[in-house]
Amino acid sequence: MVADREFVAVDSAADSASADVAAAVHSALARAGSRAPKHGRTGRAGSVVAEPPAYLRRTWFDTFDWRLHKAGLTLQRIDTGRSNAAAGGRLALAATGDLAIADLVAPVPAVGAEVRGAYPFDAVVPPGPMRTRLEPIVEMRAVSPIVTVRTVVRTFRVRNDDDKTVARVVVEQAVGERPSGNGCRVSVVACRGYEEEAGATARVVAKVPSLASSEQSMFAQAVAAIGRSPGDYSSKLDIALTVGMPTTYAMRRVMRALLDAAERNLPGVLADTDSEFLHDLRVAIRRGRSTLKVPGAALPAPQADAASAALKWLGDLTTPTRDLDVYLLGLDDLAAEVAAPGWDSAQLRPFRDFLVARRAKEQTALARSLRAARAKRALGAWASAGTGGESDDVDDAGSAEPAGPPIELVAKAAVSRAFKRVIKAGIGITASSPPTQLHELRKRCKELRYTLEIFAALHDPTGQRALIDDLKKLQDCLGEFQDTDVQQHAIRQFAAQMLADDASSATTVEAVMAMGRLADRLGERQLIARNTFGALFARFAGPLPRAHLAALCERAPLQMLL
Amino acid sequence: MKVFATYNIKGGVGKTSAAVNLAYLAARDGQRTLLWDLDPQGAATFLFRIKSGVSGGAKALVRGRTGMDAPVKETDYENLDLLPADFSYRNMDLALDRAKSPTRRITQLLATLASEYDIVFLDCPPSVSLVSESVLRATDALLVPLIPTTLSIRTYDQLIEFVRKAKAPRPAVLAFFSMVDRRKRLHRESMAALRDGRPGIAVAAIPASAVVENMGPRREPVVVSAPSSEAANAYAALWLEARDLVGAGA
Numbered sequence: 076m077v078a079d080r081e082f083v084a085v086d087s088a089a090d091s092a093s094a095d096v097a098a099a100v101h102s103a104l105a106r107a108g109s110r111a112p113k114h115g116r117t118g119r120a121g122s123v124v125a126e127p128p129a130y131l132r133r134t135w136f137d138t139f140d141w142r143l144h145k146a147g148l149t150l151q152r153i154d155t156g157r158s159n160a161a162a163g164g165r166l167a168l169a170a171t172g173d174l175a176i177a178d179l180v181a182p183v184p185a186v187g188a189e190v191r192g193a194y195p196f197d198a199v200v201p202p203g204p205m206r207t208r209l210e211p212i213v214e215m216r217a218v219s220p221i222v223t224v225r226t227v228v229r230t231f232r233v234r235n236d237d238d239k240t241v242a243r244v245v246v247e248q249a250v251g252e253r254p255s256g257n258g259c260r261v262s263v264v265a266c267r268g269y270e271e272e273a274g275a276t277a278r279v280v281a282k283v284p285s286l287a288s289s290e291q292s293m294f295a296q297a298v299a300a301i302g303r304s305p306g307d308y309s310s311k312l313d314i315a316l317t318v319g320m321p322t323t324y325a326m327r328r329v330m331r332a333l334l335d336a337a338e339r340n341l342p343g344v345l346a347d348t349d350s351e352f353l354h355d356l357r358v359a360i361r362r363g364r365s366t367l368k369v370p371g372a373a374l375p376a377p378q379a380d381a382a383s384a385a386l387k388w389l390g391d392l393t394t395p396t397r398d399l400d401v402y403l404l405g406l407d408d409l410a411a412e413v414a415a416p417g418w419d420s421a422q423l424r425p426f427r428d429f430l431v432a433r434r435a436k437e438q439t440a441l442a443r444s445l446r447a448a449r450a451k452r453a454l455g456a457w458a459s460a461g462t463g464g465e466s467d468d469v470d471d472a473g474s475a476e477p478a479g480p481p482i483e484l485v486a487k488a489a490v491s492r493a494f495k496r497v498i499k500a501g502i503g504i505t506a507s508s509p510p511t512q513l514h515e516l517r518k519r520c521k522e523l524r525y526t527l528e529i530f531a532a533l534h535d536p537t538g539q540r541a542l543i544d545d546l547k548k549l550q551d552c553l554g555e556f557q558d559t560d561v562q563q564h565a566i567r568q569f570a571a572q573m574l575a576d577d578a579s580s581a582t583t584v585e586a587v588m589a590m591g592r593l594a595d596r597l598g599e600r601q602l603i604a605r606n607t608f609g610a611l612f613a614r615f616a617g618p619l620p621r622a623h624l625a626a627l628c629e630r631a632p633l634q635m636l637l
Numbered sequence: 638m639k640v641f642a643t644y645n646i647k648g649g650v651g652k653t654s655a656a657v658n659l660a661y662l663a664a665r666d667g668q669r670t671l672l673w674d675l676d677p678q679g680a681a682t683f684l685f686r687i688k689s690g691v692s693g694g695a696k697a698l699v700r701g702r703t704g705m706d707a708p709v710k711e712t713d714y715e716n717l718d719l720l721p722a723d724f725s726y727r728n729m730d731l732a733l734d735r736a737k738s739p740t741r742r743i744t745q746l747l748a749t750l751a752s753e754y755d756i757v758f759l760d761c762p763p764s765v766s767l768v769s770e771s772v773l774r775a776t777d778a779l780l781v782p783l784i785p786t787t788l789s790i791r792t793y794d795q796l797i798e799f800v801r802k803a804k805a806p807r808p809a810v811l812a813f814f815s816m817v818d819r820r821k822r823l824h825r826e827s828m829a830a831l832r833d834g835r836p837g838i839a840v841a842a843i844p845a846s847a848v849v850e851n852m853g854p855r856r857e858p859v860v861v862s863a864p865s866s867e868a869a870n871a872y873a874a875l876w877l878e879a880r881d882l883v884g885a886g887a
Contacts, residue, residue, distance in 0.1 A: 237686040237687075237688070237856075238686055238856075239685075239686035239687060239713065240713045266710070266711040267709060267710060267711035267718060268687075268708070268709055268710030268711060268718075269710070269711070
C-alpha cells in the first residue's frame with residue numbers, strides 16, 4: 076500500500092475517546108455494508124472485520140537542520156507492542172504528508188527501542204535501499220528523534236462479497252501524556268486495484284459525526300504539539316532587515332541572529348554529534364567577524380573591538396578540529412582517486428586511526444575550552460555587540476544610542492567594497508604567485524560571501540543568487556587549492572609523527588607509503604586548481620558578475636519608493 | 638527481479654496450488670511479489686478471492702494499450718499482488734503472434750514491473766504454445782509439478798527437450814513431485830525411476846492432501862489455512878529450493 080491509495084484522513088475533536096470514534100466508524104461501515112446491493116452471483120453483501128487493537132510507538136527522525144524534511148521526506152521508526160521492550164519494529168520512509176504509509180521500509184535499526192539523543196545515521200538506518208536513498212541527503216549529519224507519539228490502532232477491514240479486503244479503515248489514537256495526546260486520526264487506505272470501493276468507504280467515513288478533514292499529517296501535528304515546526308533551524312541566514320532600518324539596530328540584529336545560530340550549534344559541538352555543528356558554528360563566527368568589519372557598522376568601538384577579539388579567539392580555537400574533520404570527510408574520496416591495481420585501501424587504516432585519535436584529542440581540548448570561563452566571556456562580548464549591553468529582548472527602537480544611516484546604504488557600500496577588494500586581491504595573481512596570495516584572495520571572497528549573506532534580505536533575490544553562483548565557483552577553486560596545500564603539508568607531518576610513534580610496525584610503514592600516494596594526488600589536485608584559477612578569476616572580474624552586483628542592489632530603491 | 642513459472646504440459650497436476658503457496662511464501666519473506674495468473678480458467682485469481690478480468694483483455698495487455706500495472710490487485714497478504722486472469726487469455730497466442738518478436742513479448746511486459754517487484758510468479762495454462770515459448774524466455778526458473786506416474790516420466794522428458802530446444806535465454810528447471818501418495822507403490826517406484834539420472838528434481842514433494850484440496854472452498858493458501866500441515870511444510874521446503882536455484886534469497 077502506498078500513499079496515493081489513501082483516500083481521506085479525518086481528525087476527531089482532540090478529546091474524543093478513540094474507542095468511541097472507532098465504534099462510530101465501525102457502526103457506520105457495518106450499516107453501509109448491509110445497505111449495499113447484494114451481489115448477483117454470491118447473493119451476499121460486503122462485511123467489516125475488526126482486527127485486534129495494536130499499540131504503536133512512532134518516532135520521527137531528522138537531522139538537526141531538517142535535511143529529510145527539506146527533501147520532502149519523513150523517516151519514522153515504528154515499534155509495536157505496549158511495553159518499552161518493543162515486540163517488533165520497522166523503519167518507514169515516506170514522502171512528507173503521508174500518514175503511516177511507507178514508500179520504503181527497512182528492518183528495525185540497531186539503536187535501542189528507547190531513542191534519545193542523536194545517532195550516527197548508519198546506526199539508525201541499516202544497509203539497503205533506504206540507506207542508499209538517504210545517504211546523499213543526510214551526508215555527514217547525525218539523525219535524532221524529533222518527536223515520539225504512542226498510539227493505539229484499531230483497524231477495520233472492509234470486504235466485498237467475495238470476503239476480499241478492499242480497504243482498511245485505520246483509527247489511530249494518540250495515548251499518554253502530551254505531546255502524544257493530540258487527537259484521533261482516521262484514515263482510509265485503499266487496497267491496490269480497489270480504489271473505487273475505497274472511495275465509497277471514504278465517503279461513509281466522512282459522514283461519521285465529529286470527524287473533519289485532516290489538514291495536517293500526524294508528524295506535523297506531533298511536532299506542533301511540542302512547540303516546534305519542521306524546518307525551524309537552517310544554516311542559511313534569514314535576518315529580517317528592512318529598507319530604512321537604522322544601521323545600528325540592523326547590525327545588532329545581525330549579531331544577535333549569528334549568536335543565536337552559534338548557540339544553537341554549540342551543544343552539538345560539545346557533544347560531538349556530527350562534524351556539521353562545528354562547521355556551522357565556525358560559519359556563524361566568521362559571519363560575525365565580517366559583520367564587525369562592515370565599514371560604518373556604527374557599533375561603539377569598545378563593544379565592536381571586544382566582540383572582534385572574542386570572535387577571533389573562538390574561530391582560532393575551532394580550527395584544529397575542523398581541519399581534521401575536513402581531512403576525515405574527504406579521505407575516502409581521496410583514497411578512491413589513487414586506487415590502482417595492487418592498491419589496497421586497507422593500508423590506510425593506521426592513517427585513519429591516527430587522524431581519528433588526533434581529532435578526538437583536539438575535540439576534547441575544544442570542548443574543554445568551550446566550557447571554560449573564557450568562552451563564556453567571549454560569547455558575552457558577542458552578545459553585548461548584539462544588544463548594546465542591554466538585555467537580549469532589547470527593543471531596537473527604544474535604545475537611546477545613535478542609530479546611524481539607513482542600513483541599505485551601508486549594505487550597498489559594504490558589498491561594493493568587498494567586491495572591489497576581491498578584484499584587487501586577485502588581479503595581481505600570476506602563475507608564479509605564492510600560495511599565500513591565493514589564500515588572501517580566498518579570505519576576501521569569504522568576506523564578500525558573508526557580506527552578501529548578511530544583507531540578503533535587502534537584495535534582489537535573483538541578483539543575489541546569480542552573484543553568489545559566480546562567487547561560489549571561484550571559492551570552490553580557491554578552497555580546493557588551499558585545502559590540498561594545507562593537507563600536503565599536514566600529511567608529511569602526520570607521517571613523521573606516525574613513524575616517530577611506531578616506526579617498527581610494518582603496517583605503519585605501509586600506511587606511510589600509501590600516504591605518499593595521497594600526497595602526490597593532493598599535489599596533482601592543487602595543480603589542477605591552480606591551472607583553472609586564471610579563467611575563473613577572469614570570468615569573475617568580467618562584466619557579468621558586475622551586472623549581477625548591480626542587479627542585487629536594485630531592490631532597495633524600489634522598496635524605498637513603496 | 639526474478640521470475641518463476643509453474644508449468645506443465647498436462648493440466649490438473651498442482652501448478653496453481655504451487656504458484657499460490659510459493660508466491661505467498663516469497664511475499665512472507667519480505668519480497669515484493671506478483672503472481673500473474675496466465676491461465677484463462679483463473680483458478681489462482683479465484684483462490685485469492687479476486688474477480689477475473691482485465692480491461693481490454695489479452696490483446697490490450699500484449700499490445701501495451703493496457704499497462705501491466707493497471708489491472709494489478711492487492712491480495713489480502715502483505716507484499717503479494719495479483720495480475721488477474723482473463724478469459725481472453727485463451728487467445729493470447731493470437732495476440733502474441735501479431736506482436737513484434739512474440740517470444741520476447743512477456744519478457745518486455747514484465748520489464749515494465751521490474752521496479753515494483755522482486756519476484757514474479759507466472760501460473761501458466763497447460764499447453765505447448767507461443768505463450769509457453771514466451772514464458773520460457775522470460776523465466777529464471779521453471780517449476781514443473783509431476784504426478785508420480787509412468788506417464789510423467791515421458792512428460793518430463795518431453796518438457797526438458799522442449800526447454801533445450803527453446804531460444805535462449807533458457808530457464809533453470811526444477812521439477813517436483815505433486816499429489817504424492819506414499820502409500821501407493823506406483824508413486825514410490827515412479828519417483829525413484831524419475832529421480833534416477835535426472836538431477837533437476839526437487840527433494841521436497843507435495844503430498845496428496847485434503848488441506849490442498851480444501852484450498853478451493855477456503856480460498857486461501859495451505860500455508861495460511863493449515864500452516865503446520867505436511868503440505869505446508871513441503872511448500873516451504875520447495876520454496877527454499879526454488880529460491881536458492883536462482884539466488885532469490887530474502
